[in-house]
Amino acid sequence: MIAIIFGVSGAGKTTVGKLLARKLGWRFLEADDFHPAANVEKMRSGHPLTDEDRWPWLERLREQIKRSLAAEENAVLVCSALKRKYRDCLRVNSDVKFVFLRGDYELIAEQLRHRRGHFMNPDLLRSQFADLEEPEPDEGVLIIELGRTPKELVEEIKTKLDAKLQAAHCVMFASMKAAASDDGIVRELMPDIDRTLLRENLKLTFEQRARKHLRVLQMVEELRRAGKKLRQKSDGR
Amino acid sequence: MAVDLAQIIPPLVRAKVDFILIGGMAAILHGSARVTFDVDVVYSRTQGNIDRLAEVLAPYKPYLRGAPSDLPFTWDAKTIRNGLDFTLTTTLGDIDFLGEVAGGGMYNDLLRHCVDIEAFGVRFKCLDLPTLIRIKETAGRRKDVEAIAELRVLLEEIEKKQA
Numbered sequence: 001m002i003a004i005i006f007g008v009s010g011a012g013k014t015t016v017g018k019l020l021a022r023k024l025g026w027r028f029l030e031a032d033d034f035h036p037a038a039n040v041e042k043m044r045s046g047h048p049l050t051d052e053d054r055w056p057w058l059e060r061l062r063e064q065i066k067r068s069l070a071a072e073e074n075a076v077l078v079c080s081a082l083k084r085k086y087r088d089c090l091r092v093n094s095d096v097k098f099v100f101l102r103g104d105y106e107l108i109a110e111q112l113r114h115r116r117g118h119f120m121n122p123d124l125l126r127s128q129f130a131d132l133e134e135p136e137p138d139e140g141v142l143i144i145e146l147g148r149t150p151k152e153l154v155e156e157i158k159t160k161l162d163a164k165l166q167a168a169h170c171v172m173f174a175s176m177k178a179a180a181s182d183d184g185i186v187r188e189l190m191p192d193i194d195r196t197l198l199r200e201n202l203k204l205t206f207e208q209r210a211r212k213h214l215r216v217l218q219m220v221e222e223l224r225r226a227g228k229k230l231r232q233k234s235d236g237r
Numbered sequence: 238m239a240v241d242l243a244q245i246i247p248p249l250v251r252a253k254v255d256f257i258l259i260g261g262m263a264a265i266l267h268g269s270a271r272v273t274f275d276v277d278v279v280y281s282r283t284q285g286n287i288d289r290l291a292e293v294l295a296p297y298k299p300y301l302r303g304a305p306s307d308l309p310f311t312w313d314a315k316t317i318r319n320g321l322d323f324t325l326t327t328t329l330g331d332i333d334f335l336g337e338v339a340g341g342g343m344y345n346d347l348l349r350h351c352v353d354i355e356a357f358g359v360r361f362k363c364l365d366l367p368t369l370i371r372i373k374e375t376a377g378r379r380k381d382v383e384a385i386a387e388l389r390v391l392l393e394e395i396e397k398k399q400a
Contacts, residue, residue, distance in 0.1 A: 084318065084319075085284055085318065088282050089282075091282075092345070092346070093342040093343055093346055094342075136319065182379070183374075185382050187386075189383055193386055193390040195394060198268055198270055198390060201269070202268045202398060205356070206354050206356040207356035210243065210266060211243075214242075214243075216272055217274070218239050220239075220272065
């Protein structure tokens with residue numbers, strides 16, 4: 001699983017993300033480390049990034065997520081992911097879970113004022129809030145309200161992620177159980193399948209197969225129309 | 238309305254929409270003898286692709302299948318971005334556009350399980366037969382049991398033919 005902690009700059013993504021990764025024993029990934037040098041320089045000089053700047057960065061992140069998932073490596077990734085389209089880009093599959101650190105402007109500005117050693121200019125916070133598209137219900141994002149200690153936030157995230165993991169395992173277990181019982185039925189049905197029809201189809205091109213199917217559909221429609229007419233006739237009697 | 242792949246696929250390809258044909262119609266192209274009434278497609282969720290999909294399908298009056306006719310539904314890039322899976326009725330027939338498929342993932346996950354098909358004057362991607370079977374098995378729907386049996390027999394026949 002990849003847990004993506006997102007929110008505006010100053011929300012505490014890195015602190016929370018590192019703590020969470022340590023607690024879960026997962027790899028920690030910092031999205032800022034994937035920025036091309038030009039983007040870092042632009043942010044340092046106080047200029048907000050444009051979408052054009054962000055796409056190559058998001059692509060790099062997406063590739064990293066795919067690599068981690070392919071290697072069955074769990075990781076916590078911290079990333080601003082302010083807009084829905086950025087999150088959609090990173091949502092490689094259902095093994096990617098998003099965690100949104102939510103706080104209002106005053107709270108984040110206060111946190112940011114106490115921060116050192118970060119290249120984000122605090123003046124950019126306003127533009128971050130302007131860009132922020134809060135997650136919509138269909139995104140399935142875990143929403144964590146700020147205003148508590150990082151340790152408390154991590155506890156809540158861990159509990160909620162565990163619940164999601166457990167639910168996913170239940171679904172997987174149920175479908176495996178169903179699949180195992182269905183497999184026996186499938187094997188029983190296989191000898192009854194008319195292989196001659198399939199062999200005839202395999203002699204055709206892809207296009208011929210599609211056209212043959214269309215003719216069958218048209219015939220089904222014709223039969224349906226005839227049936228309807230017959231019913232109307234008998235109803236009228 | 239009998240759905241005709243020859244009417245649906247070429248406009249999508251010409252508009253450069255990234256999609257993969259899956260489901261019953263994909264099975265038909267592989268040689269299945271079962272009848273299916275709609276087209277299932279997995280589409281790429283990139284910004285550009287969503288824009289292209291919104292534009293190319295709009296003339297065919299897409300509407301949510303089975304939804305009340307007074308439901309405010311607009312087929313545009315914003316709607317696609319805000320949703321994921323769309324079961325549509327169009328003037329070309331019933332088409333399902335899926336952002337993700339259980340047991341298969343999203344467009345990019347499925348790409349390595351595709352075959353290129355040349356038909357209707359265009360080339361497009363279709364899910365391969367072993368993956369079609371796997372997805373149906375993962376879905377675990379009782380109604381698919383007979384279809385899975387047929388697809389497994391079909392796979393045996395293809396392998397026999399190739400041998």
